[in-house]
Amino acid sequence: MPENAPERVHDLLIVGAGPVGLALALALKDAGLDIVLADARAREAVTKDPRDLALAHGTRLTLQRLGVWNTLPRTAIEHIHISHQGGLGRTLIDAAEHGLPALGYVxxxxxxxxxxxxxxxxxxxxxxxxxxxxxxxxxxEDVIASLAGAGRPAPTLRARLAACAEGGLRAGDPNVVEHDYGQHALIADVQVAGGHRHTAFERFTPQGPVALLPKGDGYALVHVAHPDTADELLALDDAAYLARLQAHIGGRARLTGVGPRLRYPLVLRYRRSTIAQRTVWLGNAAQTLHPVAGQGFNLALRDVWALADALLRAREAARRGAADTAPGPFDAGAATVLARYANARGLDRLGTIRFTDTLVRVFSNDFAPLRHARGAALLALDLIPPLRNFLARRMMFGARAWP
Ligand SMILES: Cc1cc2nc3c(=O)[nH]c(=O)nc-3n(C[C@H](O)[C@H](O)[C@H](O)COP(=O)(O)OP(=O)(O)OC[C@H]3O[C@@H](n4cnc5c(N)ncnc54)[C@H](O)[C@@H]3O)c2cc1C
Known part of the structure; x- marks a missing residue:
């Protein structure tokens, strides 16, 4: 142990108190573990994140278990209308068809x-x-964290395990796979005449998808475009921008107003491995995905739940003692615990990364054969209920969608 390192060893240090770090802490709240969180920002900054999230049905179930669902303001998505610009073919996914009250929530x-x-x-x-x-x-034996900032309780902290949920991934890290989509997302609140009828629109254009998600009385917009076009769109006044957006959406909804527009560059980044010695990466710190299918937080929450489960099982095993050993001390950062977690999550994680990436690559270009294939795919989705059912389940539950 280095000189001046603190004596006390926490079971778990969570780096980042965004939605992912907080969800992990909450999933372990009854486990009797010694947990601490640290966030670089002030408390109010974290709770003012302007993004809107499409929460899948599976995420709702987890948030219910965490006890935060009932008080969370949200809007149900009952229908999703998917189409693409410049071609035939469209499909409608309906919650009732899947025997659910909603396909997801915003x-x-x-x-x-x-x-x-x-x-x-x-x-x-x-x-x-x-x-x-x-x-x-x-x-x-442990991880030693160095702390800086006005709120730090000490210069260093010791923990058996560090869960890194600090958001973005650093560019240029050799452990990180990176692909720049050459696209930016504009987000804004949009008002609509006659209400949204709980219908989300996802319209694919050669520059990227445009999604309108029902939120409150209006829509949450995610408008993906080439960076130069994004510059141009940001420079327009509200009326001119609304006219451009309306042209994209066509007559499906009559848009009447738009709030302030914010921009996010879209880059796929993911760690080759989400575990290392006494360290695990979660949420955007493990992978940042294109928002096309609204999978980022949903995938992160499935990871959080699985990690909490692996830790709880390991703790129970230590308490009882394995079949041939006496009860022993619990080590949250033991390599076996982390390996079990990573093995359990590999398929869903890589599947979700590939699913999202393929959707962007296939639907965001104007190559004529692909345009026809897209139309055919949307038509097939519309005509073949099991295919539609698979897509809907993939969005709702991740890899568990497979039969
Ligand atoms: C335009 C857009 C739309 C999206 N839409 C969806 C959607 O519809 N559905 C969906 O599921 N996902 C969506 N996502 C993804 C979703 O936003 C992320 O998955 C989610 O916010 C990640 O949360 P997080 O807790 O991992 O990271 P963050 O929310 O970024 O939180 C990280 C926290 O860590 C703190 N931190 C950073 N560095 C340190 C440090 N060194 N020490 C201490 N603290 C630190 C930060 O202050 C921050 O509070 C979208 C993303 C974008 C960009």
């Missing part, structure tokens, strides 16, 4: 973080706001 990322944070506070799990983790040194 909630603000800030409101979700606020609900999770309240629950974490109520559970008495400490969160150090305005505390940046500047370094993690993983060794045989």
């Amino acid at each position: 909630a603000s990322a800030g409101a979700l973080a606020a609900a999770l944070r309240e629950a974490v506070d109520a559970a008495g799990i400490p969160v150090f706001d305005e505390t940046e983790i500047t370094n993690l040194a993983a060794g045989e």
